[in-house]
Amino acid sequence: MLRIGIIGKTNAGKTTLFNAVTMMNAEVSNYPFTTKEPNVGIGYAKTACVCKELGVKDNPQNSVCIDGWRFIPVEIVDLPGLIKGASEGLGLGTKFLSVAAQADALLHVVDASGSINARGEICEPGMGSPLADYYDVEEELIKWYTKNLLENADKIKRLLQNKSMRLQDALYEILSGIKVSPSHIKEALSRTKLDGIPFEDWEEEEFRSFATEIRYLSKPTLLVANKMDMPVAERNLKGLLDTFGKSFVVPASADVELLLRKAERAGAISYIPGDEKFVVKDSASLTPKQKWALEYVKSRVFDKWLHTGVDQAITIAVLKLLKRNVVYPVEDAKRYSDRKGNVLPDAFLMPQGSTPRDLAKEIHSELYENYLYAIDSVSGLRLPNDYELRDRDVITIVTSKKRKA
Ligand SMILES: Nc1nc2c(ncn2[C@@H]2O[C@H](COP(=O)(O)OP(=O)(O)O)[C@@H](O)[C@H]2O)c(=O)[nH]1
Ligand SMILES: [Mg+2]
Incomplete structure (x- = not known):
């Protein structure tokens, strides 16, 4: 999640x-x-x-x-x-x-x-x-990332020398635990132009500018x-x-x-989170303080x-920031339901560029292993293997095996 x-x-x-x-x-x-x-x-x-x-x-x-x-x-x-x-x-x-x-x-x-x-x-x-508060907190975050890298500098050097790893792979070894991807590292190296500077020549300033990019990219x-x-x-x-x-x-x-x-839960108003309005249900039952609020x-x-x-x-x-598309997998393409008859049971937040096979993997390993192809449930059309899932897609995955009930 x-x-x-x-x-x-x-x-x-x-x-x-x-x-x-x-x-x-x-x-x-x-x-x-x-x-x-x-x-x-x-x-x-x-x-x-x-x-x-x-x-x-x-x-x-x-x-x-x-x-x-x-x-x-x-x-x-x-x-x-x-x-x-x-x-x-x-x-x-x-x-x-x-x-x-x-x-x-x-x-x-x-x-x-x-x-x-x-x-x-x-x-x-x-x-x-x-504004100053924002910068203060960001400064602590960037310092933390910088410190983390500096503390691991010797380890990175060893990975570069002993295992003749590429710099971006060595950095990935260190940073993968804090949700930094290889593409973040590549992009940060290129933005800072540090891909052209040998790692042993990095000074504190270089560590900091790399850490700053990593903080915002990842x-x-x-x-x-x-x-x-x-x-x-x-x-x-x-x-x-x-x-x-x-x-x-x-x-x-x-x-x-x-x-x-809270007012919604107490039954005083109807309000859906994020809505542009709320409706008072029974204004006669409100106290003057509640009315004022x-x-x-x-x-x-x-x-x-x-x-x-x-x-x-x-x-x-x-x-928007994490670029997710909402995709609805359904087993029964005609009723848009799962096996138990639940209509549109699940919604998955799939990263941009995901394919139906990625969706299968997200749902169940069995579905992924026996994956044959996918159907766009709304049109009934079979999707090409390299199809990129779009927001609001309703997808049925067809497998080589019937799943056990
Ligand atoms: N006026 C106003 N006060 C708020 C708002 N959000 C939080 N506060 C008040 O700000 C104070 C600190 O809130 P809190 O959530 O504990 O801050 P935290 O330390 O960042 O977790 C509390 O007295 C809150 O009632 C808001 O949207 N409007
Ligand atoms: Mg708090």
């Missing part, structure tokens, strides 16, 4: 965001996960389900479908605030950074309202600098500008957008998303930003 890590300074709103996005958990009864680690939970990428256009009522098994929206699980990891010196081990920094390095993508949360100071302590709104990141419900956040958001551009910054309000999900949410978030941004952050990270 894909893993999204939440990083940022203390009090930026990471745990609030984590609590909001993992709240649907209880509703996914058949999803096998345990809550051994309190800071790991399941959140969801949201996508328009194919059930509507196919005109079927689905029975999702590995995911959830609400009103034609398919929610596909991803793992969410909430990391305690990273402080200055974290890469040197301060505040359990090295431990947290190594957990961050296990993620496929990161959400970097900043307090856009400027309500925290450089140390992550609550201060007067507007006094803090989300850990695609979105900047979550949190606390957008507070008016002072608007000015800071503008600064963040001017610096980083629209494709990197997601305005959000984690607290508001959490409030809405929902009015605040409407005027401060929905009227201004359309949605809370929380769901969007995860969905963009999964579908």
Whole structure:
């Protein structure tokens, strides 16, 4: 399963965001996960389900479908605030950074309202600098990657000399454990032009520039500008957008998303995560305080930003940054169901360029080993072997053996 890590300074709103996005958990009864680690939970990428256009009522098994929206699980990891010196081990920094390095993508949360100071302590709104906070945390991450490489320099040298490995293969030996792929290494070497410099001549500066590229290539990141419900956040958001551009910054309000999900669970409103509206069910039963809170949410978030941004952050990270396509495998191509008759039971997040055979591998090794060909279930056409799966494909895999019941 894909893993999204939440990083940022203390009090930026990471745990609030984590609590909001993992709240649907209880509703996914058949999803096998345990809550051994309190800071790991399941959140969801949201996508328009194919059930509507196919005109079927689905029975999702590995995911959830609400009103034609398919929610596909991803793992969410909430990391305690990273402080200055974290890469040197301060505040359990090295431990947290190594957990961050296990993620496929990161959400970097900043307090856009400027309500925290450089140390992550609550201060007067507007006094803090989300831009400076962003750079502080990134600096710790890059330092950690650099240190990691420097500590392994002798090992890399030995691999190059004793085993006459190529540099990119030796680097892969060291970095493969933190979700760095051979293509990330190749790209980082080429961007830094370090592929032309012998490794024994690398100085600290070279290690750092290589580490910086590796950090961004292997850990695609979105900047979550949190606390957008507070008016002072608007000015800071503008600064963040001017610096980083629209494709990197997601305005959000984690607290508001959490409030809405709680209100929904309590039966006070109807609200689908990520929606651009919520509906009060019975306004007569609300206390004045609840009424005020929902009015605040409407005027401060929905009227201004359309949605809370929380769901969007995860969905963009999964579908856009990690370039996943949502593919629905079905055993029965006519009924779009599995053997038990569950319609559109599963949705898989397949990396761009995957083939039906890759999908088979993802589902079951037996399916993969006995793979013959695949059918596009909607048209009924047999797909060529090198077919690249597309978003919203419904696929039936045909094998040489009937699977055992
Ligand atoms: N106004 C506002 N406050 C928020 C928002 N998100 C979090 N907070 C508040 O910020 C404080 C720190 O939040 P927390 O999630 O514990 O931060 P963490 O240290 O990054 O995990 C808490 O008082 C939250 O209620 C938001 O979207 N809007
Ligand atoms: Mg926290």
